Amino acid sequence: MLEGLRTAAAGMAAQQTKLDAVANDLANANTTGYKHVRVGFSDLLYEQAGRPSAQGVALGTGARAVNAGRGFEQGSMRDTGSPLDVAIAGEGFFRVRLPDGRQALTRDGGLHVDGNGRLSTASGGLIQPAVTLPKGTNDDQIAIGSDGTVRANGRAVGRLQVVTVRSPQALQSVGENAFLATPASGGPQAAPRATTVQQGVLEGSNTDMAQAMVDMIDAQRTYQLTSKAIQTADQMMEIANGVKR
């Protein structure tokens, strides 16, 4: 009786998930290398409607949000002029070892030099394979080529390796701009030739502000509309209660 209550509640829960995702995208509108969240929707099971319905009358039972991974479109490039800022133009990721030892992938190229002269990310992830700068290297003496070769004072000291995975949408996000490879995403493999590394530039977030705003309004209004179905079901129960005075 009046399954619509639960049907509508399922729809509201799905919109809430979408709203959470949009909020996260907006909060990361200025995060280097951030990739926006892709939320999908799907309808739920259809079941035989109750009395007085003919055989084969199928009623839907709501909607659910589906995680469709991340959207990996290129973010806009921001010129910073800092020699330790690098951005990947095209498909690919830098390989890093997170402070907890896990091997991860990131597009955040705001690099630092740690106490041992090794290149690392802002959150302390070490670039893999390690690139160690000679002691006393000044930031201005570092040159990074489009193939990722790092030169200190004109001498090659290592290479920023750019890798990619077969299905980036399936990468697992672990925060700190880092992603872990999963069985669904496939393991790291060499990035296509078209991918280049650019020095003095950072890749901005690929959150599209206008799109995020529209999505937010859409999710909020749909949430509101669906809640009306709950109110109506409630009113109908009240009417049913009023049959016996």
Place this chain on the structure above:
Amino acid sequence: MDRGLYIAASGMLAEQVRQDQIANDLANASTPGYKADRTTQRSFGSLLLNNSVTGAAVGSQSTAVQVSGIVTDFTPQPLKDTGEPLDLGISGDGFFTVQTQNGTRYTRNGQFMADAQGRLTTASGDPVLGRDGRPLTVGADGRVDPRRVNVVLLTNPRKGGDNLVTGTPGTPAGQVAGQVRAGSLESSGADPTQSMVDMIASMRAYESGQKVIQTIDETLGKAASSVATVTG
């Protein structure tokens, strides 16, 4: 006499089914490729009434209402641009073909992903088939050529949940398989304004059923309490 009670009650129950269907449309107002439903009702058998004294026929009276079906409107909806390489939309009629564990299914929700083998799959992980009948693979650039995606027309499509549709491939009159566009999704066929209006109309019909029951109850009450009383 008390037949009216049951008729009115069946009307209320039928409106409940309609209300549930509207709630499902509203819940899916954002589901890509969702198709809106319509609940149809019809009278449930009728009786021929006779005058109990003269035996003359009075006429027929219907005995109840039945929800005869839920009809899905499979009209294509406008595509909206998303820019995602794996979002595919069909401009025009037709469905994508999906290989599921339960056999071939169809869908118009083109929000796809790539799996570990590089195949194009639905969000549930079922491979999407190409024109050659084999699962499509995502190219090294993370894209799929829309021309390679199979689009079929169905003669009797039926919704099966999880965005999937069952049906028999065939060409219904006046339909031509549409074109696949990458970077776009079909918007939901649920029309919130229509749903709101239907919801109000349905609730008022429900309320009318309640009033009918109350009135019949009052009449019966009169019959029970006043007819036999002798006043004066």
